[in-house]
Amino acid sequence: MTFFSKPSAHVCPNPVEGKAKILYATDDPEVLLTHFKDDATAFNAQKRGSILGKGEMNCAISSHLFQLLEAAGIPTHWLKRTAPNEMQVRAVKILPLEVVVRNIAAGSLCQQTGLALGTVLPQPLVEFYYKNDGLGDPLLTLDRLFLIGLATPEQVETLRTQALQINVVLSDFFQKCGITLVDFKLEFGVNGQGQILLADEISPDTCRLWNQAETDPKQRVLDKDRFRQDLGNVEAAYRQVLERVLAQPISP
Numbered sequence: 001m002t003f004f005s006k007p008s009a010h011v012c013p014n015p016v017e018g019k020a021k022i023l024y025a026t027d028d029p030e031v032l033l034t035h036f037k038d039d040a041t042a043f044n045a046q047k048r049g050s051i052l053g054k055g056e057m058n059c060a061i062s063s064h065l066f067q068l069l070e071a072a073g074i075p076t077h078w079l080k081r082t083a084p085n086e087m088q089v090r091a092v093k094i095l096p097l098e099v100v101v102r103n104i105a106a107g108s109l110c111q112q113t114g115l116a117l118g119t120v121l122p123q124p125l126v127e128f129y130y131k132n133d134g135l136g137d138p139l140l141t142l143d144r145l146f147l148i149g150l151a152t153p154e155q156v157e158t159l160r161t162q163a164l165q166i167n168v169v170l171s172d173f174f175q176k177c178g179i180t181l182v183d184f185k186l187e188f189g190v191n192g193q194g195q196i197l198l199a200d201e202i203s204p205d206t207c208r209l210w211n212q213a214e215t216d217p218k219q220r221v222l223d224k225d226r227f228r229q230d231l232g233n234v235e236a237a238y239r240q241v242l243e244r245v246l247a248q249p250i251s252p
């Protein structure tokens with residue numbers, strides 16, 4: 001496996017470093033370079049670690065899923081994969097929102113509502129969280145979202161519609177992989193023309209993915225919950241997702 005500590009080429013100074021990725025400007029103001037790191041964090045970065053090969057695996061999984069979504073008519077920021085852990089993306093202004101879609105109760109939904117882990121929801125639930133580490137990414141009401149001006153009502157409608165469309169495409173795709181898409185987090189950005197594009201990444205870092213071949217609640221976990229909950233075999237779980245995702249063609 002090849003490891004890249006530096007971006008491949010043609011990048012400008014002043015990269016923006018996040019918890020899992022580094023964003024570099026390029027010679028073209030409309031194009032950015034995303035470098036995926038092996039670093040892993042959880043619980044608002046109170047837990048830190050590293051998952052060997054995660055950068056390359058998440059870059060490959062994300063690239064495949066962005067192409068799948070583009071083919072299904074969802075506009076995304078993805079342009080091309082330029083190295084094992086790098087992809088070129090369209091420059092967008094990220095909306096400070098985390099859009100979470102849930103099909104099955106897990107994580108904070110169980111903690112905050114008392115629903116039992118694994119409860120199948122009668123219909124997908126779309127939630128908006130304030131992307132703000134200082135405030136701990138709180139769950140928003142729509143009134144609060146509008147009060148602090150995080151998006152317009154039209155943008156929220158677009159986000160909700162696209163999130164539900166993305167859920168249909170991804171759930172169907174993961175089903176073919178023998179994986180249940182429990183829930184996931186999306187981020188969106190606005191380009192220079194005011195169009196909303198799906199941004200960030202789609203990977204085991206941002207989705208809950210359960211192996212349909214396992215019934216044990218710990219064994220079935222193929223996502224970052226293995227890291228969050230110290231379940232072990234984190235790299236192997238990510239690699240299983242990678243192999244199953246890449247084995248499925250983008251168009252039916």
Ligand code: 5GP
Nearest residue numbers: 100106107108109183184185205206207208
């Ligand atoms: P929960 O609200 O249950 O913690 O998370 C719901 C879903 O969104 C999970 O798939 C989780 O991985 C994803 N998610 C929510 N917030 C974040 C975040 O700040 N970072 C990442 N990587 N994923 C998140």
